[in-house]
Amino acid sequence: MYPSAAAPGRGSFVRDQVEALARLPGVEVEVFAFEPGGGSPYPRAARALRRRYRDGEFDIVHAHFGLTAWAALAVRGARHVVTLHGTDVVNPRSRVVTFAALPFVDLIAPVSTSLASLLPPRLLAGKLAILPCGVAVDRFRPIPRPEARARLGLEIGPRYLLFPAAPDRAEKRFDRARAVAKDHRLLVLERVPPGEVPLWVNAADAVLVTSERESFGLSVLEALACDVPVLATDVGIAPEALAEVPGTFVGPFSVPEWRIALETVLKDADPRVNGRVVAERYSAQRMAERVLAAWQGLCPPDGRGRPTRD
Numbered sequence: 001m002y003p004s005a006a007a008p009g010r011g012s013f014v015r016d017q018v019e020a021l022a023r024l025p026g027v028e029v030e031v032f033a034f035e036p037g038g039g040s041p042y043p044r045a046a047r048a049l050r051r052r053y054r055d056g057e058f059d060i061v062h063a064h065f066g067l068t069a070w071a072a073l074a075v076r077g078a079r080h081v082v083t084l085h086g087t088d089v090v091n092p093r094s095r096v097v098t099f100a101a102l103p104f105v106d107l108i109a110p111v112s113t114s115l116a117s118l119l120p121p122r123l124l125a126g127k128l129a130i131l132p133c134g135v136a137v138d139r140f141r142p143i144p145r146p147e148a149r150a151r152l153g154l155e156i157g158p159r160y161l162l163f164p165a166a167p168d169r170a171e172k173r174f175d176r177a178r179a180v181a182k183d184h185r186l187l188v189l190e191r192v193p194p195g196e197v198p199l200w201v202n203a204a205d206a207v208l209v210t211s212e213r214e215s216f217g218l219s220v221l222e223a224l225a226c227d228v229p230v231l232a233t234d235v236g237i238a239p240e241a242l243a244e245v246p247g248t249f250v251g252p253f254s255v256p257e258w259r260i261a262l263e264t265v266l267k268d269a270d271p272r273v274n275g276r277v278v279a280e281r282y283s284a285q286r287m288a289e290r291v292l293a294a295w296q297g298l299c300p301p302d303g304r305g306r307p308t309r310d
Helices: 012-022 041-052 068-072 092-104 145-152 174-181 194-203 218-225 238-242 255-265 276-281 284-298
Strands: 060-064 079-084 107-110 160-163 185-188 206-209 230-232
Touching (some): 060 068, 107 284, 145 194, 174 185, 206 255, 218 230, 218 276, 230 238, 230 255
Parallel strands (some): 206 230
16 A cells, blocks of 8 residues: 555555654654555565565564555564554455454554454454544645636636545445536546645535545545535544534435535535644644554663664
8 A cells, every 4th residue: 555656646645654754753664565466466575575674673564454464574573563444354355364464463553443343352452553544734735726726627617526536436436426416517536646636626616425434534634624615424534523614514325415415515606614623633744643652652662762663
């Protein structure tokens, strides 16, 4: 789960966390990333890790995605952490492999309490921390809607709604977003360069997060960081994040109820909400501080000034 030239959008939130960790005092971070496809990527990664890191120079080895925990275990002499992101827990095949690795790691870190509830309690005793990646509030920030549209080559006048995922991701429920959008123009985030995503969020009059499940739901926070209204199903972080933000909507999916909520938002010629203050509570930097605290709980300072490394 890390960006590459072939897949620049994959795991960009993990990259944001890595960069935020590297900015913290006393932390050195080294990244080992590999492509997920092509036969046997995890055994290959384990062999490469074993060859590269023989000297036990790390305090912490932190894997992202459950299957990656097995490869990370090839690095010896460190405490092991794994962040679970959702598909590794809910996909039947991935779940079996992920759960088999959890007894061998020192800290299990799902990105939300709802995801943690899907894990066997016997595996979690004394080993659980909730560690979401957080939103890059330096990148996701309010941009005047006409400016965002002009930079994307969109018309200034029409109403635009944004579906913040690829339509072929079944759990995101593009069919619901189309039903709610009706005659309004519906934009989708499909093969959009990561650097352009904040422009698409700001170009929209509202963001539609119609997912049937979310492990965390970063797109809700990205919209709030841009002060853009968001309508979301009551999954992931949405109920907590939207509870204090007037002009947003969260609730079970219902076409009539969602259309009423949307038309309420669209009564404003240039709809905005005061969401950034909420998004900042879940910023990548704040979430990185939580990660560091979890690491320090596993590996307290040894008194010699040795830095914590990832």
